[in-house]
Amino acid sequence: MELQLQIKMNEGLFLRNPELSDLGKKIIKHSIIMIHKDGFEALTFKKLAKDIGTTEAGIYRYFENKHLLLTYIISWYWSWIEFQILFQTNNIKNPKVRLKKVIKILASEVEDDETISHVNESLLHQIVISEGSKVYLTKKVGEDNKHQFFKPYKDLCGVISDLILECNSAYKYPRSLATTIIEMAHFQNFFMKNLPSLTDFGNSKEESKITAFLSDLVFSSID
């Protein structure tokens, strides 16, 4: 059996769908590699083009600018993570066990998804940690939001929020707690690796401790 997962992306993010051609997939693949290596600020379409073996114009035919390219790959990640969560928690009846699993998925290194060869999910995960918030921390948030560019993130937040309510229907802040889990899973990871004194796991650098912290935080609140 050979399955292929295809994530349907918002059409406003691209000019030509990168999933439908070799060049498109190369753009995704190499932009992930390059952003991971030197950071988003250092990415230029010229360098990316050279890396791929095409020209600047070639990339502009797929993405209007680099911010939309970043928005694309980050959105893709959120959709993919939502699927991972639905898949991996599918058979778990107990909502608390499920929520615990969700926290773990969000706070752990991801394993590469072999069925999608043009995306290195592990690198992408690290990009989301250090560049993810730049997608909405702009003056154009409102506009981008109108185009529904943040729907995957919101959907994920919705899934977690519902799960929180399943654990405790009386809890008053399910959405804010959901975003807190998502953002902190990443921020604590970034701090642990880069500014360790801002966390309590700077020495060990074990991701399992982030899971422990978040679980403690969440279940203290909703129990």
Add this chain to the structure above:
Amino acid sequence: MELQLQIKMNEGLFLRNPELSDLGKKIIKHSIIMIHKDGFEALTFKKLAKDIGTTEAGIYRYFENKHLLLTYIISWYWSWIEFQILFQTNNIKNPKVRLKKVIKILASEVEDDETISHVNESLLHQIVISEGSKVYLTKKVGEDNKHQFFKPYKDLCGVISDLILECNSAYKYPRSLATTIIEMAHFQNFFMKNLPSLTDFGNSKEESKITAFLSDLVFSSID
């Protein structure tokens, strides 16, 4: 009685100390206004110079580049907030009451500090919400950290962390909880105003609800 608060800034952040001249203060003042208006990405030294009535070179004599200028004003903010916290919680004996007050200070609009005329703290607060994390979300974090550029943020984290331990000396994650409070005070504010469905206070848009959420989160954890 006339007091003047002066925050001693890390000397690596500037080439010439902006606090010591008219031009320097104008750079701070107008960069805050401009970043608040159009966002950090849109800021250029040329536009800033024109606004002030000087030339590009004039600004380069104070700051090596715009990222260091941002780092400067954000650091300044964290130092200022730490002072505000120490000052406003000075007489409060009960650590829980004090921690509650700290959460409120972090999550509320700031009032302008009239003693420092070249800084509009209220605008600066909004800048810290939407641009603050960009200061460390770069490939140069490690290097900047070595230069101690993040000391004010870390100091604030330390103050809050100590306070958490005062409330409950057995709590295992005081630092991570401190950064969670700081970051979430800002993120929830940003989401509330820009992507309201990610929070539970999107309709009312009252900052007091963020305080309520964070208090609930924190005191559930440490009690």
Add this chain to the structure above:
DNA sequence: TATTTATGATAGTGTTACTATCTTTTTAAA
């Protein structure tokens, strides 16, 4: 009064973020 220091004015350079155009190759319909 002499000298250092800060500022102003102007020019120049390499790079980035595009836009445009024209040709060649690939794909798909007739």
Add this chain to the structure above:
DNA sequence: TTTAAAAAGATAGTAACACTATCATAAATA
């Protein structure tokens, strides 16, 4: 198989940006 349409390659060009450099002038200080 031919034809036309779509995608990709090649190249050029532009405005803005992030600087660096230089020289003159004004202000502060010794």
